[in-house]
Amino acid sequence: MNGANTQNQAEGPTPPKPIPGSCSLTYRRNVTIQTDDGPAMYWGEIDTENGGHMKNGVWTERRNGKGTTLWRELQCEHSGVYVNGCMEGPGYLRIARPGNGSARFIGEFKNDCPTTGIWQEVSEAGVEALWEVSYDGSSRISLDPNLRFGAKVARERQIDKQPTKEGIIRVIGLAVRPTLPGEVELCYEHCKPINSKLVWARPPHADCTLFNPDEVRGKVVVAKRGLVDFGRKLLFAQQAGAMALLIVGQDPSESMYHQPLVIYTGPQPGDDLPPELATLAVEIPAVYALNRFEGLCDEGADCFLHFETSSPPPWKLGAAYIKAERRLRKLRNPEGEAQAQWSEGDLDLSGGGRKAQMVTSDGRIVTLAATPE
Numbered sequence: 001m002n003g004a005n006t007q008n009q010a011e012g013p014t015p016p017k018p019i020p021g022s023c024s025l026t027y028r029r030n031v032t033i034q035t036d037d038g039p040a041m042y043w044g045e046i047d048t049e050n051g052g053h054m055k056n057g058v059w060t061e062r063r064n065g066k067g068t069t070l071w072r073e074l075q076c077e078h079s080g081v082y083v084n085g086c087m088e089g090p091g092y093l094r095i096a097r098p099g100n101g102s103a104r105f106i107g108e109f110k111n112d113c114p115t116t117g118i119w120q121e122v123s124e125a126g127v128e129a130l131w132e133v134s135y136d137g138s139s140r141i142s143l144d145p146n147l148r149f150g151a152k153v154a155r156e157r158q159i160d161k162q163p164t165k166e167g168i169i170r171v172i173g174l175a176v177r178p179t180l181p182g183e184v185e186l187c188y189e190h191c192k193p194i195n196s197k198l199v200w201a202r203p204p205h206a207d208c209t210l211f212n213p214d215e216v217r218g219k220v221v222v223a224k225r226g227l228v229d230f231g232r233k234l235l236f237a238q239q240a241g242a243m244a245l246l247i248v249g250q251d252p253s254e255s256m257y258h259q260p261l262v263i264y265t266g267p268q269p270g271d272d273l274p275p276e277l278a279t280l281a282v283e284i285p286a287v288y289a290l291n292r293f294e295g296l297c298d299e300g301a302d303c304f305l306h307f308e309t310s311s312p313p314p315w316k317l318g319a320a321y322i323k324a325e326r327r328l329r330k331l332r333n334p335e336g337e338a339q340a341q342w343s344e345g346d347l348d349l350s351g352g353g354r355k356a357q358m359v360t361s362d363g364r365i366v367t368l369a370a371t372p373e
Contacts (some may be wrong), residue, residue, distance in 0.1 A: 087112050157284070174276070195305075196220050218241060244284050303322055
């Protein structure tokens with residue numbers, strides 16, 4: 001790789017700002033924004049308290065089909081956390097270059113400029129090359145297809161494979177309950193063991209049709225909690241062909257699982273869903289993990305999701321084993337090992353009894369019958 005070619009790159013576009021009057025809601029899809037090249041569409045969250053800049057989401061110059069964005073001649077995904085219209089902290093940029101494969105950067109951004117992370121290139125033939133990179137933080141990643149990086153590289157190292165962490169994520173199964181009045185027994189029949197790879201939803205909250213269905217298909221898709229209820233996230237995950245859904249919390253202070261969480265099946269609220277998504281039938285495992293486990297959710301990591309054969313009612317406890325690239329530990333008794341990861345400090349069992357309160361996917365607290373032992 002020739003680092004000298006990265007010194008002369010075009011500056012990226014000025015961060016877009018919504019056109020006045022186009023974002024009266026805190027969160028809205030299909031918001032019109034103004035860029036250097038004229039009006040554009042924006043899917044994501046608007047920071048109404050800070051000048052109406054983008055906060056979380058993906059923005060595009062033109063919309064083309066379901067989740068594909070066109071940026072000049074390139075198909076591009078750009079998602080992360082935005083501060084004053086600029087990416088700040090963890091972010092993701094993927095560029096699909098017609099006839100020349102694709103490239104993506106997963107890492108940290110500072111004032112819209114990349115700092116450290118992983119740069120991946122995939123040729124048209126599917127050959128992958130990876131670099132662990134550090135940028136000097138002075139420029140954005142250019143979208144020029146002729147440039148490998150398009151930002152000033154301070155240090156780079158080609159690697160064989162993106163390293164992944166090894167660990168165990170304690171999860172709770174999301175209970176299923178039909179949209180019916182009164183007391184209904186919880187159902188966890190969908191919580192079955194799964195062995196696949198992790199992939200993050202695009203957008204990361206899985207609050208609309210996923211932009212990366214080809215990557216999600218057959219994988220355990222990871223999504224952040226918030227913006228929409230669990231039912232919608234599951235709808236979009238299943239639509240994309242996911243094998244399982246892992247939702248991670250957003251509150252770092254959440255130290256234990258206080259109440260079981262439930263997804264309502266049947267007709268879904270809202271008139272913005274297409275007919276094929278208006279009714280939810282749960283077809284794949286869906287679980288929730290505390291925010292502190294997000295660091296183990298590396299894209300591409302091998303994941304073995306398993307559940308205990310018995311859990312204190314009305315819970316369904318499980319564990320997601322994240323396997324390191326070069327050290328795979330054979331599990332002698334997966335169910336027993338899943339159970340061994342839990343302690344009394346993980347669950348709030350103060351409710352007790354055969355009946356327990358539960359937080360529904362739309363935030364309401366109801367009393368439900370526990371799953372039979």
